[in-house]
Amino acid sequence: MSSPPRFDAWGERLWRHPLRYGVPAVLVLVALAVPVLGLKTAMPSITVVPAADSSRQGYEMVQQALGKGAPGMLQIVTPTAQAQATARTLASADGIAAVLPAQSAADGSHWSLIQAMPSVDPSDGSLRNTVKILRAELPSQALVGGAAVENLDLKQALDDKAPLVIGVILTLGFVLLLIALQAPLIAALGVLTNLLATAAAFGVARLIFQDGHGSGLLGFDPQGFLDGWGPVFFFAMIFAIAMDYTVFLLSSAKEHFERTGDPRTAMTSALAHSGRVIFAAAGVMVAVFFTFALAKPLPPKEMGIVLGTAVLLDAFLIRLVLLPALLRVTGRAAWWSPAWLRKVLPTIRFSHD
Incomplete structure (x- = not known):
């Protein structure tokens, strides 16, 4: 050829x-x-979502009504006996705008869930430092999670x-x-x-x-x-x-x-x-x-x-x-x-x- x-x-x-x-x-x-x-x-x-999409519009409405960190609530699982101490640490932590009351596990176990709202958008780079500090200062058995932390x-x-x-x-x-x-x-x-x-x-x-x-x-x-x-x-x-x-x-x-x-x-x-x-x-x-x-x-x-x-x-x-x-x-x-x-x-x- x-x-x-x-x-x-x-x-x-x-x-x-x-x-x-x-x-x-x-x-x-x-x-x-x-x-x-x-x-x-x-x-x-x-x-990354087009501005006209309903998911982005809803995201922005939640932020306007509740705060920048509302779409990325942190979920902290902690032993019930340490729930009050965990909540106090969260309330005094930099980068946390609000802390919701602890909820005991429905199955009767000794775990409780506390939700905390960051003061920044879930994609803000400073959230990483906030999570790092929380994991260092919260009781050793406390676990910090949520969609933003998963990312x-x-x-x-x-x-x-x-x-x-x-x-x-x-x-x-x-x-x-x-x-x-x-x-x-x-x-x-x-x-x-x-x-x-x-x-x-x-x-x-x-x-x-x-x-x-x-x-x-x-x-x-x-x-x-x-x-x-x-x-x-x-x-x-x-x-x-x-x-x-x-x-x-x-x-x-x-x-x-x-x-x-x-x-x-x-x-x-x-x-x-x-x-x-x-x-x-x-x-x-x-x-x-x-x-x-x-x-x-x-x-x-x-x-x-x-x-x-x-x-x-x-x-x-x-x-x-x-x-x-x-x-x-x-x-x-x-x-x-x-x-x-x-x-x-x-x-x-x-x-x-």
Whole structure:
């Protein structure tokens, strides 16, 4: 099957001038990734719901009538014998606007429920400190809960597990590429470029959804943070999609290198034969993801824009520019593997000659 002449010519141009195209691609990706250093996350606030929806209108009416913290009442379960002491501590605590009388358990057990209204909106960042102080100062058997606290605990669990999840994904990605390509350097470069594209996508997410750039055009009110579930979810999704394009390109390059032993043929032929597939597949996915930007609720809007941006950056800057340029710069070293590693890895070949 003949290769598309445009991608064939593009591969030859990249081989002749890898730095001319590779360096600008790196600079663009790094510039987009830098804002991720200031990324903030929190659980969604009521602003993710369109203003015309009855749920948001009811939420705001409750706040106007009873106070900002009314929609996020804290529920404190405490031993009945300690209920009065618990109520006194709650009443004197900073960040608590009102405390309701204790209610004994209907089943006759020795537990009581006390509801306390925070002085701030449930999504306000200061509520976390209030809950932390209450858990430290209330009697040891008292349990602090409620819908707002459930969100805070879920956010903390997501933050605590995010490094582990990211580490597992990166490790598995490297191992799978290493097994498939039999070459540690190109496997590592594949993972690092995936990570760079992911960081750039999160940087764009911060600029749009945290800082509010383009929020008027996209039709939403910025919350000042990215939804707390976003980092783990988006990282896993983006990395999985990026791995697809990585395998498309590098498996083709590996096949041609096995046939010829020539790194130039491997790189240029890989682009010539897989470039159109990557371009077409990415174009479809970007179009599909960006349609979610038309959604009124904020979560699907975030998902569409973040994933669409990630695919756009990964396919067109990483797979069609930067990774081929790295294959050119590293040459034969990209496909080198130590003898001991070749003995450990299963034998996998892409060429069938």
